[in-house]
Amino acid sequence: MGGDGKVFTLAQVSDHNSRKDCWLIINGKVYDVTKFLEDHPGGDEVLLSATGKDATDDFEDVGHSDSARDMMDKYHVGKIDVSTIPKKTKYKPPKQPHYNQDKTSEFIIKLLQFLVPLAILGLAVGIRIYTKSTIH
Structure with missing residues (x-):
């Protein structure tokens, strides 16, 4: 598809969260994966659960092949405005008395x-x- 010029906010991408209209954010790029839902080897639920957030970690944790990464180009519709994605906070364990x-x-x-x-x-x-x- 090639949407290099379009920039979307997280709110805009989050609106596309159903089987009939599913968008994902991976590595700062926005992908319309609606047509790929039925063909995804992990099932459509995996993709649907990654909507409304930055799905980069989910994508990378699975360890997709080079061919899967190449396939992404045809679903690319634009970029994400990174200022609209909440910053990840590092986990801080609660303070506890000395053990x-x-x-x-x-x-x-x-x-x-x-x-x-x-x-x-x-x-x-x-x-x-x-x-x-x-x-x-």
């Missing part, structure tokens, strides 16, 4: 928090018993 892989030190602290007061109590009771027994 202590060595639980031994944590266990020892909790054990001491239990045993030290118990030892002090035992010592106090022992001293009291001892002093009572030595006074009488």
